[in-house]
Every structure is written in structure tokens, then in C-alpha cells.
Amino acid sequence: MPSATIAGVTVDVNEEGYMTDPGQWTRAIGEAIAAEIGIAPMTEGHWRVVDFLRADFAEKGQVPTIRRIKNAGGIPTKELYALFPDGPVKKASKIAGLLKPASCI
Amino acid sequence: MRQLVILGAGTAGTMMANLLVRKLDSKEWALTIVDEHSTHYYQPGFLFIPFGSYDEGDVSKPKTDFIPKGVKHVSEGIDLIAPADNEVILKNGDKLAYDILIVATGSKTAPGETEGMLGDGWRRDIFDFYTIEGAVALRERLKDWKGGKLVVHLNEMPIKCPVAPLEFTLLVEAFCTKKGVRDETEISYVSPLSEPFTKHNTAVVLGNMLDRKRIAFVPDFQCESIDAENKKLISYDEREVEYDLLVTIPTNMGDSCIERSGLGDDLNFIPTDKHTLQSKAHDNIFVIGDATDLPSSKAGSVAHFQADVLTENIQHFVAGEPLDPGFDGHANCFIESGHNKAFLIDFNYDVEPLEGAFPVPLLGPFKLLKETWLNHLGKLAFRFIYWNLLLRGLPMPGISTKMTMAGKKTAR
Numbered sequence: 001m002p003s004a005t006i007a008g009v010t011v012d013v014n015e016e017g018y019m020t021d022p023g024q025w026t027r028a029i030g031e032a033i034a035a036e037i038g039i040a041p042m043t044e045g046h047w048r049v050v051d052f053l054r055a056d057f058a059e060k061g062q063v064p065t066i067r068r069i070k071n072a073g074g075i076p077t078k079e080l081y082a083l084f085p086d087g088p089v090k091k092a093s094k095i096a097g098l099l100k101p102a103s104c105i
Numbered sequence: 106m107r108q109l110v111i112l113g114a115g116t117a118g119t120m121m122a123n124l125l126v127r128k129l130d131s132k133e134w135a136l137t138i139v140d141e142h143s144t145h146y147y148q149p150g151f152l153f154i155p156f157g158s159y160d161e162g163d164v165s166k167p168k169t170d171f172i173p174k175g176v177k178h179v180s181e182g183i184d185l186i187a188p189a190d191n192e193v194i195l196k197n198g199d200k201l202a203y204d205i206l207i208v209a210t211g212s213k214t215a216p217g218e219t220e221g222m223l224g225d226g227w228r229r230d231i232f233d234f235y236t237i238e239g240a241v242a243l244r245e246r247l248k249d250w251k252g253g254k255l256v257v258h259l260n261e262m263p264i265k266c267p268v269a270p271l272e273f274t275l276l277v278e279a280f281c282t283k284k285g286v287r288d289e290t291e292i293s294y295v296s297p298l299s300e301p302f303t304k305h306n307t308a309v310v311l312g313n314m315l316d317r318k319r320i321a322f323v324p325d326f327q328c329e330s331i332d333a334e335n336k337k338l339i340s341y342d343e344r345e346v347e348y349d350l351l352v353t354i355p356t357n358m359g360d361s362c363i364e365r366s367g368l369g370d371d372l373n374f375i376p377t378d379k380h381t382l383q384s385k386a387h388d389n390i391f392v393i394g395d396a397t398d399l400p401s402s403k404a405g406s407v408a409h410f411q412a413d414v415l416t417e418n419i420q421h422f423v424a425g426e427p428l429d430p431g432f433d434g435h436a437n438c439f440i441e442s443g444h445n446k447a448f449l450i451d452f453n454y455d456v457e458p459l460e461g462a463f464p465v466p467l468l469g470p471f472k473l474l475k476e477t478w479l480n481h482l483g484k485l486a487f488r489f490i491y492w493n494l495l496l497r498g499l500p501m502p503g504i505s506t507k508m509t510m511a512g513k514k515t516a517r
Binding site: 065066067068071072077078080081085086087102 | 261299325327329341342370371372400
């Protein structure tokens with residue numbers, strides 16, 4: 001499995017640069033990934049999404065959908081798109097140290 | 106007498122009734138199936154109705170034709186499931202006690218989830234084909250189609266039959282060509298996904314096909330609303346797609362009784378063990394077909410493979426034995442591509458669709474991930490198989506429950 005050094009820490013990642021062990025994640029790592037994919041600075045609104053993603057993942061074992069981020073996380077979809085343009089769940093889960101959401105089939 | 110209750114007499118529920126009535130001891134077990142609707146629709150056939158190749162009669166039969174002797178049929182709506190009391194409460198207030206419950210309530214379109222979808226434009230220039238009414242209305246609209254912007258739109262995943270939107274797009278292209286209005290028709294396919302299909306290598310093959318057929322693909326389009334008056338789709342990131350005729354696949358949701366019972370996720374699909382089909386919340390509730398939250402396709406072929414596993418697991422559960430984690434996510438789908446040709450794909454949770462021959466290695470007669478006339482004949486023959494073998498729980502020769510690698514090419 002490939003690894004990468006993010007914010008001075010060596011972490012496991014997959015081929016697309018998504019972290020594979022959420023336990024290795026820190027906020028500093030999240031901030032560094034965000035800067036790398038063009039989300040800077042991380043505002044309170046961004047962290048609210050990232051924190052929800054991590055909490056929901058810990059509970060459910062999967063990255064929440066846009067619908068769930070709206071219903072359970074209380075974050076309107078319009079706002080989600082404004083915070084993370086072009087594929088908000090993909091970007092936010094990368095920053096949150098979670099795997100890219102599996103496309104449903 | 107112990108009670109086994111099946112909710113829903115669609116594809117999955119009907120198969121389970123037929124399979125279990127043969128397996129459970131009738132002196133010990135009473136089987137009941139509940140469904141308020143009287144007509145069983147062959148839903149894969151809805152795809153052909155807009156083009157006039159099938160009509161309503163080709164896709165409908167009475168549900169009672171398929172409910173076996175020995176299974177009590179209750180024709181009544183479901184109000185809710187009360188797992189704490191092990192009972193189902195029907196809309197007329199009757200209560201059905203159960204020892205084992207199988208939920209097969211499926212999924213249905215929910216056009217009301219998208220602002221502007223229902224309203225003045227609905228079935229005037231906005232159509233669906235996932236319902237019999239929608240498919241028939243679209244047939245009438247296509248009869249006088251002379252050209253313009255024709256947009257096929259997938260609103261949100263997951264949907265039942267994930268290949269159907271693309272099939273419709275390819276079939277409508279062929280339809281316009283045949284009608285002599287292809288040059289006057291601009292066709293586009295709008296999807297919330299980044300690729301035209303959920304499985305990458307299939308997306309590449311089908312994406313090339315869209316290019317060749319001059320069909321524009323609009324990716325990553327998360328629809329916020331429809332402006333029915335000005336005829337355009339609007340995304341959350343403020344892109345717009347104009348249409349003269351919109352064929353949409355609305356959000357799909359599980360039955361409202363699941364929501365009332367507090368058993369579902371955000372789309373009313375029930376959290377289910379992906380290998381055993383036991384519900385995650387209650388040991389004596391099992392879930393099959395489109396009603397689950399599994400990361401497998403919502404399709405009849407999947408329900409068929411699940412039915413074999415679930416039949417085994419109901420017997421294990423009755424005997425107090427451990428459940429078999431036997432469901433591997435197997436799906437097998439024909440993809441109609443127009444001009445009397447079709448693709449066939451065969452895959453599971455772990456293996457993406459590969460090229461090869463199916464069901465017999467090398468011989469086929471069907472070719473995987475290739476466009477052939479024989480695959481198209483297979484798709485048409487499937488309707489006969491569905492009514493006569495599949496629903497009745499009879500074996501389909503040569504088709505195994507678990508996906509097999511035999512006949513598939515792995516070096517790519």
C-alpha cells in the first residue's frame with residue numbers, strides 16, 4: 001500500500017491519495033490535504049462538514065451521501081457546493097481522511 | 106402454528122413465497138404474503154413501451170397468478186411494522202403477528218423530492234418511464250416528436266435498474282434515427298455521477314458509444330430544481346441544462362411504511378447485512394430486493410440471486426443454525442443499445458464487469474461487455490423466463506447464484 005507524508009506525518013493512502021486509515025488523521029493533516037486540493041483557508045463551515053463526515057463514518061461505517069449530510073448533518077446542499085465546489089463529498093471526505101465514497105450501483 | 110409473513114408481492118416477494126412454500130413444513134409454518142396491488146408488472150419491459158415495441162399487455166399479469174397454493178394472500182396496504190411486538194399493522198387496522206418477517210417492499214420513484222418536477226410540466230414535457238403511466242404517456246409524446254433538445258436525466262443514486270437510463274438514451278437515439286429526426290434532435294445524458302455508469306470499465310465502453318452516437322454526457326450534475334416554465338434543469342452549482350423534452354429518472358425511495366416504522370435510512374432503505382440479508386436491527390426480520398440498503402444493483406437478477414441465499418438462510422434460522430454469508434452482490438444485466446443489439450454484464454461486490462462468454466465459458470452464447478445481436482435476443486427472451494421460471498422460483502439452467510470467474514477474461 002502506498003504512503004504519503006502529509007503535514008510531516010507518514011500516512012497510508014490509496015492510488016488516488018485518499019487516506020485508508022481514518023485513525024491516522026489529525027486536523028493538521030486535514031488542513032494540508034485541503035490546501036493541496038485548493039480549499040484554503042478551512043473555515044468553520046468547512047470544518048462543520050468534515051466533522052460531521054468523520055462522526056457519521058465512525059457511527060455508520062460509510063461516507064454519508066449528500067442527502068444524509070443535509071438530513072442528519074443539517075448542512076444545506078447549496079452550502080455544501082459553495083464550500084466544496086465540483087464534487088463536494090469527494091473533496092470533503094478526502095480532507096476528512098476517509099475513503100472516496102463508493103459510487104452506489 | 107408459526108407465522109412467516111412476506112411484505113410485498115413484487116419480484117422478490119413472489120419468488121420467496123414460491124421457494125419457501127416448498128421448503129418449510131406446512132404443518133409447522135403458515136405463510137402469508139401482503140400486497141395491496143393486484144397487477145404484477147414486468148418492470149424491465151417498461152423500457153420498451155415508449156418506443157411502441159411492447160404495450161401494457163406485454164408487461165402485466167395478475168399477481169394472483171404467481172402466488173402459490175399454500176400461501177395466504179392478503180390484499181391490503183401496510184401501515185407499519187412493529188418489531189417490538191413482532192407484528193405488522195395493516196391499513197385497515199388488522200394486525201398480522203409474525204415469527205419471521207421478510208420485507209420485500211421494493212423501491213419506487215419519488216418525483217416530489219425534486220422541486221419543480223411535479224407541476225405544470227409533468228407529463229407535458231417532463232416524463233418518467235419507471236412507472237407504467239409514465240412509460241405510456243411518453244409513448245404518446247414521442248409519437249409526434251419532430252426534434253429539439255431531448256434530455257435524459259438521472260436525478261440521484263441509487264435507482265433501480267442502474268443501466269436503464271443509458272439503455273433509454275441509446276434506444277431513443279435509434280428511435281430518432283429511424284424516424285428520420287436524428288439530425289434535428291440534440292440528445293444529452295445528464296447524471297450526478299462523474300462517468301456514464303457506476304462501474305468504471307463499463308463506463309468507458311458505454312462512454313465511447315455515447316460519443317460515437319453524438320450523445321452529449323453532462324457529468325457531476327446534482328439537480329437542485331427544475332424550472333418547468335423555462336424548461337431547464339438547474340444544479341446546486343448553478344449550471345443549467347435546457348430541454349424541450351425531459352425524460353427523468355426521479356429519486357428512488359423505499360416504501361413509506363418503512364419510514365413510518367422507523368426502519369429505514371434517509372431514502373427508506375433498510376440497513377441489511379450485505380451477505381446474509383438479515384436486517385441489522387432485528388434478528389427475525391430479513392430484507393430482499395430493492396428494499397435493502399445493500400451496495401448491489403437494485404434489479405430483478407439481483408433479487409433472484411438473493412432469493413436462493415435467503416431461502417437457505419430462512420431454513421438455517423428456523424433450525425437455529427448460523428446463517429450463510431452467501432450473497433456476493435452478483436448481478437447480471439442485459440443493456441439494450443439500440444438497432445437490435447445489446448451488451449451483457451455480469452459482476453459482484455468485488456469484481457467489475459469483465460469481457461468473456463456467458464453462461465458457458467468460451468461458447469456463450471452471450472458475450473460479456475460486447476454489443477451483439479444474440480445479447481439482444483437474450484434480453485427479449487428474458488421476459489418469458491421471468492414469467493415462467495424466475496417468479497415461480499424454478500431453476501434457470503446454467504445460471505449460478507454466485508458469480509463465477511469461468512469464461513471471464515482477467516488480463517486486460
